[in-house]
Amino acid sequence: MCNRTSILPALEKMQPGDHYCGIFRSDADQRRITVDFVRLGIERREKMLYLVHLQTAERLRATLLEAEIDVDALVASGQLIVQAAKDVYLIDGVFDPRMMIEMLGRETTRALEAGYTALRVTGEMSWALDGDPGSERLVEYEALLNEFYATGARTYSICQYDQRRFDAELMLDMLHTHPRVLLDTEGIDNSSMYYVPPQAFLAVDRNGGILEARLANLTGSATAGPI
Numbered sequence: 001m002c003n004r005t006s007i008l009p010a011l012e013k014m015q016p017g018d019h020y021c022g023i024f025r026s027d028a029d030q031r032r033i034t035v036d037f038v039r040l041g042i043e044r045r046e047k048m049l050y051l052v053h054l055q056t057a058e059r060l061r062a063t064l065l066e067a068e069i070d071v072d073a074l075v076a077s078g079q080l081i082v083q084a085a086k087d088v089y090l091i092d093g094v095f096d097p098r099m100m101i102e103m104l105g106r107e108t109t110r111a112l113e114a115g116y117t118a119l120r121v122t123g124e125m126s127w128a129l130d131g132d133p134g135s136e137r138l139v140e141y142e143a144l145l146n147e148f149y150a151t152g153a154r155t156y157s158i159c160q161y162d163q164r165r166f167d168a169e170l171m172l173d174m175l176h177t178h179p180r181v182l183l184d185t186e187g188i189d190n191s192s193m194y195y196v197p198p199q200a201f202l203a204v205d206r207n208g209g210i211l212e213a214r215l216a217n218l219t220g221s222a223t224a225g226p227i
Contacts, residue, residue, distance in 0.1 A: 007032055007033070007036060007182060007187060008036050009187070010180075010182060010186070010187020011033075011036045011037060011040055011187070013187070014040070014120075014156055016118045016149075016153065016154045016155060016156050017149040017150070017152065017153065017155075017156060018149070018157075018179075018180060019142075019145055019149050019156065019157060019159075020156075020157065020158040020159070020178060020181065020182055021142075021158075021161060021175070021177075021178035021180070021182070021190075022159065022160045022161065022181075022182040023161050023163055023181060023183050023184075024162060024163070025164060025184065026184075029184050029185065030055075030160065030162070031063050033122070033182060034050075034060065034063055034064070034122075035063065035064065037050075037120070037122055037158060038050075038064060038069055038074075038080065039069065040120075041079070041080070042069070042074070042079070044117055045116060045117050046079075046111075046116055046117050046118045046119065047078075047079055047080075047081075047107075047118070047119050047120070048074075048079060048080045048119075048122075049081050049107065049120070049121045049122075050080065050081070050083075050121075050123075051085040051088055051121070051122070051124060051127075052124055053084070053085040053086070053123075053124040053125075053127040054126050054162075055124060057082045078114070079116070085123055085125075085126075085127040086127050086132065088100075088103070088123075089123075089127060089128075090133075091103070093132075093133065094132075094133040095134030095135050095138070095141075096134055097137050097140050097144050098144065100141060101141075101144060101145065104119070104121065104148065104153075105148070105153065107119055107155075108153055111154075111155075112154060117154070118155060118156070119154065119155040120156055120157070121156070121157040122157060122158040122160060123157070124162075125138070125159050125160060125161050126161075126162055126166075129165060139170070139173045139174075142159065142173075142174065142177035142178065143176075143177045143198040143202050144198060144202075145177075146177070146179065146198050147198050158182065161174055172194075175193075175194040175195070176194055176195065176201055176210060177195070177196070177198075178190060178195065179191040192217050193217065194214075195213075196209060196210050196214075197213065200212060200213050201213075
């Protein structure tokens with residue numbers, strides 16, 4: 001049985017090194033992720049990077065103000081940075097997963113040097129649907145992020161996916177590349193369900209790697225005995 005919690009306790013459990021896939025199917029659920037993500041960043045004295053795409057910076061500001069969060073003070077202090085997703089993901093006009101991860105490393109170092117306890121990042125991944133150069137490497141990026149977080153980096157993220165916009169094949173890849181999932185209002189531990197370690201997922205024989213990971217998960221779940 002999967003481990004499910006309500007959305008706020010799930011976010012409260014987030015720690016540096018965590019990589020969440022935030023799957024939502026309504027604007028209300030996206031707002032819920034947004035508000036709780038920022039509230040916890042304030043409480044924990046963490047620097048926050050929020051990357052918008054379909055949602056504008058003005059709409060994000062309105063959402064936070066409605067939740068009685070002083071977004072203008074957060075931005076003025078530098079604790080919250082709101083940027084257009086493409087301005088960050090498309091370095092020199094091209095998406096390069098390793099360059100993006102190197103940037104996250106630099107931003108984490110800057111956050112710690114400024115006195116913050118960690119860097120928390122959330123981004124609307126819908127930018128990848130626009131067909132910009134390198135956007136076909138999105139799944140590779142999500143897999144490689146797990147290697148970066150495994151190094152002990154003081155950063156963590158929620159990658160936001162609007163299921164109404166992404167096709168089923170890509171959403172399945174997201175389940176394979178994220179150890180934890182926020183679905184609607186629930187937090188789900190995906191590490192022993194659909195998640196596939198990056199070495200297996202990025203193997204030449206991707207399907208073979210996924211199969212071996214799935215079989216290992218089945219073996220682990222069989223400890224309770226035969227049916």
